[in-house]
Every structure is written in structure tokens, then in C-alpha cells.
Amino acid sequence: MVYTISFTLPSLTEPSKEMVKSEENSKLRRYLQITEPSPWVRRFAPLVPENGPVLDLACGNARHARLFLTRGHSVVALDRDVEPLDGLAGDADVEIIGADLEDGRPWPLEGRTFAGVVVVNYLYRPLFPHILDAVAEGGVLLYETFARGNEKYRRPRNPDHLLMDGELIDLVKDRFRIVCFEQGLVEKGPLPGVIQRICAVNGGTEPSPI
Numbered sequence: 001m002v003y004t005i006s007f008t009l010p011s012l013t014e015p016s017k018e019m020v021k022s023e024e025n026s027k028l029r030r031y032l033q034i035t036e037p038s039p040w041v042r043r044f045a046p047l048v049p050e051n052g053p054v055l056d057l058a059c060g061n062a063r064h065a066r067l068f069l070t071r072g073h074s075v076v077a078l079d080r081d082v083e084p085l086d087g088l089a090g091d092a093d094v095e096i097i098g099a100d101l102e103d104g105r106p107w108p109l110e111g112r113t114f115a116g117v118v119v120v121n122y123l124y125r126p127l128f129p130h131i132l133d134a135v136a137e138g139g140v141l142l143y144e145t146f147a148r149g150n151e152k153y154r155r156p157r158n159p160d161h162l163l164m165d166g167e168l169i170d171l172v173k174d175r176f177r178i179v180c181f182e183q184g185l186v187e188k189g190p191l192p193g194v195i196q197r198i199c200a201v202n203g204g205t206e207p208s209p210i
């Protein structure tokens, strides 16, 4: 009688855990490959008071800080990972702040205000009061990120990372003048999905050009 014993040896070509993790990381960090500013931010950038400083919060590769630099603003680029900002270090008009905004430490920009505050594709609700306070009188808030409904299509799916219906309007309406708001499915562009975005001005009564 012949017995056949079969067993499986791990394949030598199988990717290691480290390789899989680094591939996942690079997929997660594909936003770093996007260098074009968001059309929303580009559209409303002219509303940001000339020469005033601009904050790019959770800036990634600082594509929005770079846009405002070309428009003559000084910029603060803040992220927990500032490695992608190496090319900006040494520029007198750029302040780079490496800070984890969710680690329970105090808001790193206490008492500072900006002519423009840009937040794109980042949501951590406990920061909302700080974000509003950071917009100077007459300054502009440009906020754009994924919203509920996006979970049907792709990441992010976690409700903590998705704005609720009209949430940005509710956030600003008592303190800011809303210039423009949009919410819906954006099918084109490097990061398609269900998006919500707002442009709002802190104070003033004059209608802004849209």
C-alpha cells in the first residue's frame, strides 16, 4: 500500500508581512501623489485676503499651502507626518509644524489666526472649535472632505471620517457668512466620492464673488 502525505511549504515568493504592510501604507498614502490643488480651493483662493497668512491643516504634501505660496501668502503647513514637506523647509514664507492633532495635547496654534484656513480630506470633529477660532476676522474657511454615502463606494467608510448631511453648514452658520456650499457625488478627479465642501467668510456683509 502506498500512502501519500501532502503538506504545503510556504512559498518563497509569498510577500512578507512587512511587504504587505508597506503596500497597504502606500495605497493609503496615495494622496501624497496628488499634487494639483482641489478645484474648490483653487476656485475660492482669491477670496482669501491678500498677503494674509494661510493655514493648511493636515496638509499631506501641502498642495494647498503651495498654491497659496504662489499667490503671495505666507503659509503654515501642519501635519503629523512632515517628511513630504522637506522641499519646503528653508522657505522663509513657510512654517512647518509637525503635530499629532488627535493625541490629546493642546491645540498647537493657540491664539493664532489666519486669513485663510484650508482643511481638505481630514476630519476630526473635536478640532472644529479650534478651526473656526483660527479664521481671522474677514478671513476665509475652505473645508472639503468626504461625507456620508461615501461608504457605499470606497474608503473612508468609518462614520467618524464622514461628514453628516449638511454638517459644515451647521458648523459655521452662526458665526460665518456662507459663500458657497456643495454636497454630492463627485465622479471625476483623483479622489472621487461623496464630498461636502464649504467656503465661508468670518464676518462682513458684502457679497463675495463666486
Ligand SMILES: C[S@@+](CC[C@H](N)C(=O)[O-])C[C@H]1O[C@@H](n2cnc3c(N)ncnc32)[C@H](O)[C@@H]1O
Binding pocket: 031, 034, 057, 058, 059, 060, 061, 062, 063, 078, 079, 080, 081, 099, 100, 101, 102, 103, 119, 120, 121, 122
Ligand atoms: C487624506 S490626507 C489629506 C492631505 C491634504 N489635506 C490634501 O488634501 O492633500 C490626510 C492627512 O491628514 C494627516 N493626519 C491624519 N491624522 C492626523 C493627526 N492625528 N494629526 C495630524 N495630521 C493627521 C495625514 O498625515 C495626512 O497627511
